[in-house]
Amino acid sequence: MGIELASASRVAAVKERTPVIATLCSHSSLQIFHGARHEGLGTLGIAVGKPPRFYEAFPLARPDRFLSLPKLAELGRHAATLQREGAVIVPTGSFVEYLGPTAFNALEVPVFGNRKVLGWESDREKEREWLEQAQVPMPKKFANLDAVDGPVIIKYYGAKGGKGFFLAKNPEELADFRPTGPYVIQEYVVGTRYYVHFFYSPLSEDGYRVRHGSIELLGMDRRDEANIDELYKLGAQEGLRRAGIRPTFVVTGNVPVVLRESLLPQVFDVAARIVDTSVDLFGGMVGPFCVEGIVTEELQFKVFEISTRIVAGTNLFPSGSSYSDLVAPQLSTGRRIALELKRARAEDRLGEVLS
Numbered sequence: 001m002g003i004e005l006a007s008a009s010r011v012a013a014v015k016e017r018t019p020v021i022a023t024l025c026s027h028s029s030l031q032i033f034h035g036a037r038h039e040g041l042g043t044l045g046i047a048v049g050k051p052p053r054f055y056e057a058f059p060l061a062r063p064d065r066f067l068s069l070p071k072l073a074e075l076g077r078h079a080a081t082l083q084r085e086g087a088v089i090v091p092t093g094s095f096v097e098y099l100g101p102t103a104f105n106a107l108e109v110p111v112f113g114n115r116k117v118l119g120w121e122s123d124r125e126k127e128r129e130w131l132e133q134a135q136v137p138m139p140k141k142f143a144n145l146d147a148v149d150g151p152v153i154i155k156y157y158g159a160k161g162g163k164g165f166f167l168a169k170n171p172e173e174l175a176d177f178r179p180t181g182p183y184v185i186q187e188y189v190v191g192t193r194y195y196v197h198f199f200y201s202p203l204s205e206d207g208y209r210v211r212h213g214s215i216e217l218l219g220m221d222r223r224d225e226a227n228i229d230e231l232y233k234l235g236a237q238e239g240l241r242r243a244g245i246r247p248t249f250v251v252t253g254n255v256p257v258v259l260r261e262s263l264l265p266q267v268f269d270v271a272a273r274i275v276d277t278s279v280d281l282f283g284g285m286v287g288p289f290c291v292e293g294i295v296t297e298e299l300q301f302k303v304f305e306i307s308t309r310i311v312a313g314t315n316l317f318p319s320g321s322s323y324s325d326l327v328a329p330q331l332s333t334g335r336r337i338a339l340e341l342k343r344a345r346a347e348d349r350l351g352e353v354l355s
């Protein structure tokens with residue numbers, strides 16, 4: 001028996017009736033509903049205002065029904081009904097951000113995964129503490145602006161999508177930096193970015209074992225980030241700066257990638273350490289997560305961020321990726337969530353995957 005994240009009473013309805021996978025109509029909802037339907041589970045789309053029309057275009061990923069709310073904050077008022085109906089919320093980045101961490105934590109509906117992870121992911125200092133304890137390679141951190149000795153990326157606390165990040169190629173360029181809030185100064189790692197999609201099952205005893213359970217590699221992507229990814233077309237940075245154009249990192253899409261095979265041992269090792277440490281720190285980062293890193297020319301994978309729930313890059317693979325095809329056929333992250341839920345239910349271990 002593993003670590004209990006939810007009480008028997010919280011998950012009782014999920015045990016008694018066919019679970020209903022519920023999520024916000026955004027982010028990775030198509031894939032989550034598609035995977036749940038594939039596994040014979042119910043589906044509920046939570047919409048703010050009218051349900052988006054794009055579901056009409058994707059019949060295999062349309063939820064069975066919608067819950068339309070004037071604003072997401074109203075969700076709490078429906079919690080008792082949702083819980084009775086056997087709903088399981090699959091949290092996405094959008095869901096947690098729009099609902100807010102306090103309301104998310106207070107929600108009386110079972111959530112897939114461990115809600116405690118939020119406190120460790122949303123705070124840059126705590127996330128670093130977690131990664132340092134896991135002993136994974138990371139970009140160097142500078143204590144203050146005077147300590148900078150090379151290219152840096154300055155990140156504001158809580159920034160989403162790299163909002164307002166400042167880049168400096170050398171200490172001189174820091175003269176232009178005008179902080180607008182608390183920030184961290186990180187080495188700018190020159191290399192190639194990879195966003196690696198994993199799934200941690202505390203129930204599984206097959207595959208790549210970690211201390212409690214195992215991890216699976218389900219896919220990989222690279223994010224398209226506006227405007228930085230296309231800035232090179234406009235020429236050198238100095239000229240851009242003079243023209244008032246500053247690099248930004250707003251994600252606009254995703255492209256599939258695979259990693260040089262000889263780097264796979266490194267990323268599995270990193271992911272396993274992160275999971276094992278998460279178990280020690282807060283009971284485990286259960287379910288999908290993404291390790292985001294940069295491979296340098298010395299072939300070292302340096303982790304700059306972890307996303308602790310399903311990432312939108314998994315939308316590339318509704319019927320499998322170059323990696324998940326080697327785990328099981330037609331295995332998306334959405335379907336993997338549904339499979340884990342079904343297994344936990346069959347083995348009477350729902351409290352280990354829901355919180």
Ligand code: ATP
Nearest residue numbers: 139153159160161162163186187188189249304305
């Ligand atoms: P989100 O919450 O959307 O993941 P965020 O605001 O936490 O974003 P990061 O994910 O840390 O920001 O970084 C945003 C982007 O900045 C990355 O996708 C990457 O392109 C770039 N980046 C981040 N850290 C580094 C680094 N140390 N060196 C080089 N580039 C970096």
